[in-house]
Amino acid sequence: MPQITVSQFFIMLFLCRSFSFFTIVPGLRESASGSAGLASLVLFVVFSVLIMLPSFLILRRQKGVGLIEFAYQRSQGAGFACATLFALLALSVAIDNVVHFAVFITSAVYPNDSNVIFVVLFTLVALYMVYLGLESTARFSGLALILLLGSLVMIVLSLAREFDTVGLISPFLGGVRPVVQGGAVTVNESSELMLVLLFIPYLKGNVKKGFLWWVLGVFALLEGMIFVTLCTVGQYAVTQSYPLYAVAKMARLFYFQRMDAVHMVIWTMIGLIKSALYLFIAQRCLCFLFGAKRKNTILLALGGITILCSLLLAHYFTAYQALYNFTLTGIPLYVAVLLVPVLLILIPGRRRKEDKA
Amino acid sequence: MFSFLKKKVRQEKRREYQPPSPVPGENERLVASLSDNMIKIRGLCGNSSDLTDRRIAVGGVEMAVLISEGMVSLATFSEIMAEPLMNSGLGPDSTPQEVLQFTRTLSLLGMDQKEFYTYAELFTFLDSGFAVLLIEGEALGVACGMQGFSFRSISEPSSEVNVRGSREGFVEPMRINMTMIRRRIKSPALRFEIMSCGVRSKTDICLVYMSDTVSGSLLDKVRGRLRSAKLDVVLESGYLEPFLEEGPLSLFPGVGTTERPDTLVAKICEGRVAVLVDGTPFALITPYLFNENFQSIDDYTHRPYYATFIRFLKYAAFFLTILLPGAYVALATFDPELFPNALLFNIATSEESTPFPLMFEALIIHFIYELMREAGLRLPRPIGHAVSIVGALVIGDAAVTAGLIGAPMVMVVAVTAISSFVIPTLYQSITVLRFAFILIGGTLGVFGITLGLTAMLCNLCAKRPMGIPETAPASPFSAYPMRDIFTRVSWRTLGQQQLQVQDLPGSEVDDSRQ
Numbered sequence: 001m002p003q004i005t006v007s008q009f010f011i012m013l014f015l016c017r018s019f020s021f022f023t024i025v026p027g028l029r030e031s032a033s034g035s036a037g038l039a040s041l042v043l044f045v046v047f048s049v050l051i052m053l054p055s056f057l058i059l060r061r062q063k064g065v066g067l068i069e070f071a072y073q074r075s076q077g078a079g080f081a082c083a084t085l086f087a088l089l090a091l092s093v094a095i096d097n098v099v100h101f102a103v104f105i106t107s108a109v110y111p112n113d114s115n116v117i118f119v120v121l122f123t124l125v126a127l128y129m130v131y132l133g134l135e136s137t138a139r140f141s142g143l144a145l146i147l148l149l150g151s152l153v154m155i156v157l158s159l160a161r162e163f164d165t166v167g168l169i170s171p172f173l174g175g176v177r178p179v180v181q182g183g184a185v186t187v188n189e190s191s192e193l194m195l196v197l198l199f200i201p202y203l204k205g206n207v208k209k210g211f212l213w214w215v216l217g218v219f220a221l222l223e224g225m226i227f228v229t230l231c232t233v234g235q236y237a238v239t240q241s242y243p244l245y246a247v248a249k250m251a252r253l254f255y256f257q258r259m260d261a262v263h264m265v266i267w268t269m270i271g272l273i274k275s276a277l278y279l280f281i282a283q284r285c286l287c288f289l290f291g292a293k294r295k296n297t298i299l300l301a302l303g304g305i306t307i308l309c310s311l312l313l314a315h316y317f318t319a320y321q322a323l324y325n326f327t328l329t330g331i332p333l334y335v336a337v338l339l340v341p342v343l344l345i346l347i348p349g350r351r352r353k354e355d356k357a
Numbered sequence: 358m359f360s361f362l363k364k365k366v367r368q369e370k371r372r373e374y375q376p377p378s379p380v381p382g383e384n385e386r387l388v389a390s391l392s393d394n395m396i397k398i399r400g401l402c403g404n405s406s407d408l409t410d411r412r413i414a415v416g417g418v419e420m421a422v423l424i425s426e427g428m429v430s431l432a433t434f435s436e437i438m439a440e441p442l443m444n445s446g447l448g449p450d451s452t453p454q455e456v457l458q459f460t461r462t463l464s465l466l467g468m469d470q471k472e473f474y475t476y477a478e479l480f481t482f483l484d485s486g487f488a489v490l491l492i493e494g495e496a497l498g499v500a501c502g503m504q505g506f507s508f509r510s511i512s513e514p515s516s517e518v519n520v521r522g523s524r525e526g527f528v529e530p531m532r533i534n535m536t537m538i539r540r541r542i543k544s545p546a547l548r549f550e551i552m553s554c555g556v557r558s559k560t561d562i563c564l565v566y567m568s569d570t571v572s573g574s575l576l577d578k579v580r581g582r583l584r585s586a587k588l589d590v591v592l593e594s595g596y597l598e599p600f601l602e603e604g605p606l607s608l609f610p611g612v613g614t615t616e617r618p619d620t621l622v623a624k625i626c627e628g629r630v631a632v633l634v635d636g637t638p639f640a641l642i643t644p645y646l647f648n649e650n651f652q653s654i655d656d657y658t659h660r661p662y663y664a665t666f667i668r669f670l671k672y673a674a675f676f677l678t679i680l681l682p683g684a685y686v687a688l689a690t691f692d693p694e695l696f697p698n699a700l701l702f703n704i705a706t707s708e709e710s711t712p713f714p715l716m717f718e719a720l721i722i723h724f725i726y727e728l729m730r731e732a733g734l735r736l737p738r739p740i741g742h743a744v745s746i747v748g749a750l751v752i753g754d755a756a757v758t759a760g761l762i763g764a765p766m767v768m769v770v771a772v773t774a775i776s777s778f779v780i781p782t783l784y785q786s787i788t789v790l791r792f793a794f795i796l797i798g799g800t801l802g803v804f805g806i807t808l809g810l811t812a813m814l815c816n817l818c819a820k821r822p823m824g825i826p827e828t829a830p831a832s833p834f835s836a837y838p839m840r841d842i843f844t845r846v847s848w849r850t851l852g853q854q855q856l857q858v859q860d861l862p863g864s865e866v867d868d869s870r871q
Contacts, residue, residue, distance in 0.1 A: 125808045129815050136819035142832035143814060261695050261803055268807040
């Protein structure tokens with residue numbers, strides 16, 4: 001695994017996390033909407049830290065070793081299972097990302113165009129980024145972050161005259177349940193948490209500090225954008241399929257009447273970074289199984305599977321909804337982040353007892 | 358069929374570089390007999406008309422003086438070689454050893470005096486402007502440097518013009534360039550290492566570096582790569598560039614060039630290595646990072662606020678020149694609603710009367726522009742101004758009046774062209790990228806431009822010239838080196854600590870000194 005700095009890694013994760021906020025797909029989320037979303041993000045911070053604590057404590061003892069290498073040290077079977085699991089999870093997130101992208105662009109931006117060209121080209125560029133290596137994607141993420149923050153500042157400044165806090169209502173108006181549920185769903189969407197476990201030993205710098213900055217950064221970004229959305233379009237945002245895109249369409253700056261092109265450019269770049277990162281993880285996990293010499297063949301195969309599955313899921317939207325709702329339950333995330341590290345620690349404990357016997 | 362193609366490709370790859378065979382007898386040693394040596398020399402060079410020899414007797418011992426016509430300064434030859442030899446004071450019964458001893462220690466026939474033993478070395482010295490002495494009874498020769506060949510005088514560099522600062526540029530003879538560098542750094546840490554490159558041309562190349570600044574591993578890498586360059590002839594520094602680059606097929610250069618001694622000196626003081634090549638005024642500098650394309654010597658002579666403004670202008674010009682035509686085509690074709698109303702009406706009115714789609718209009722007009730630019734470069738100066746007249750008439754007036762292209766497109770071409778001249782070092786990349794983005798924008802719209810831009814930036818981020826990230830210190834980010842990237846802070850701050858390339862974030866170059 002290539003070495004990258006903690007800041008580069010968490011910038012990539014920050015961008016990955018912001019992507020799902022840009023492309024909220026209608027009818028798929030039962031999360032808190034409107035003002036309740038503002039409060040649920042506080043719970044997101046708390047839940048994220050609580051979920052990662054056990055894994056941090058476990059892996060703190062295994063310095064210089066990643067989760068999959070740790071599994072191989074326990075047993076070959078455990079390593080095989082771990083690599084397969086994470087490869088499948090990473091591939092599924094990459095496919096989900098591409099489907100998100102395709103559905104958004106063909107419903108909101110180019111409604112008369114077919115999915116195929118977008119899916120194919122998007123995946124090809126993501127594959128090229130994986131081919132160039134993780135370090136180049138990490139460096140590009142730094143540039144993309146500046147573009148993201150710059151574009152958000154532009155959009156916010158251009159909407160400043162439209163601000164009206166009358167759209168803000170009490171987050172607990174619907175009770176506590178929507179807030180708690182929203183916090184949980186926001187965490188369940190954060191597949192980036194499993195990446196932290198895979199990358200910990202390969203990061204140069206203080207990982208815990210970086211993780212906290214990431215959580216707080218995501219909180220600040222989502223909180224700020226929800227606030228801006230509510231203050232500009234109010235509760236009408238709840239009825240919009242893509243509220244941030246709607247806000248960008250309203251934004252006007254100097255002579256530019258709309259800022260949705262800026263939104264689309266930034267969101268495409270971020271989507272590519274997310275897809276490239278997860279495809280890289282999938283490739284890396286499969287290299288554990290099939291050997292590093294076949295990495296280009298593995299990459300091509302992953303690309304083909306991604307394109308095929310994305311096209312099928314974009315076409316059979318009900319199936320995609322079912323899969324996505326399964327992801328939102330959090331089961332895949334908790335298996336990867338909690339269950340697997342705990343099981344790996346238990347295995348040697350059982351072996352030592354067997355050896356003594 | 359595929360196995361046949363694979364076999365063909367393997368056969369092609371097996372054809373490795375075969376160095377040219379030396380001329381028979383070239384590597385033989387000189388003999389004691391002067392006549393035999395002269396017969397051999399004439400035979401090896403085919404009695405070439407520019408080889409001039411003269412037999413003289415010094416102290417009763419026969420000697421031959423050989424020069425290549427036009428390569429030696431005859432005045433210098435007369436003053437420092439002919440006169441001392443004629444007035445040597447050696448007796449008529451002197452031995453060849455005494456005559457040799459006279460040339461070695463009792464006379465100063467030239468500061469650059471060397472002894473050699475083979476015919477190959479003899480020809481190398483002759484072709485480098487040395488006068489060669491052969492002594493009867495001695496199986497060696499003495500070469501004395503007294504170059505007098507004509508060369509272009511030192512003038513302002515044509516490719517790097519500046520407002521304030523030195524007007525000197527490198528010239529073709531490498532040793533003149535070395536003196537220009539030495540005059541600017543009066544320190545023993547400045548080192549010149551001369552090597553030979555090119556099996557047939559035996560071109561002199563010189564590594565230039567500061568021994569107290571450069572990284573030992575970087576220097577070893579540069580040396581190794583230059584030594585591994587298997588070339589027949591080296592006529593220009595561009596022949597050696599691919600050997601110093603990590604990915605020679607990349608769009609962006611990983612090796613810089615300069616015609617200015619002051620620029621070269623500034624670069625080597627930051628731990629870089631420069632390569633001078635005899636016969637060309639363009640020196641190579643490695644490693645070369647992306648942000649250096651936007652730096653010039655004027656930035657360091659102007660006031661900081663103005664230098665910062667010019668830097669931002671250059672970065673804006675780069676993105677403008679590669680993206681403006683493609684973005685214009687993309688927006689006008691796929692997303693015209695993004696234009697302000699007044700501009701949209703103007704564009705629609707002008708495009709209403711043109712026969713071609715916007716993408717083809719852009720491609721045609723940019724192609725014509727590139728044709729004229731290339732013609733302007735190659736035309737003889739007396740008729741070069743005709744290109745500008747034709748350009749103004751053809752593009753500026755006739756094409757628009759005839760309704761072939763719209764007036765907005767002419768504006769786009771004009772802005773694009775002017776922007777590209779702001780960063781001349783990136784002109785090759787800019788030209789290719791511009792056409793690529795026009796094609797992408799015309800077929801895939803803003804979405805395609807975003808994909809292309811992402812791929813281009815990732816390609817840039819993947820480059821590591823000599824182990825240093827091309828986009829450092831912007832990404833990986835480091836605040837301290839950023840003082841001279843997008844901004845240029847005052848010399849009071851810049852002068853406090855010298856930044857070296859091996860200190861940049863993400864650098865794999867160690868800090869070991871020579």
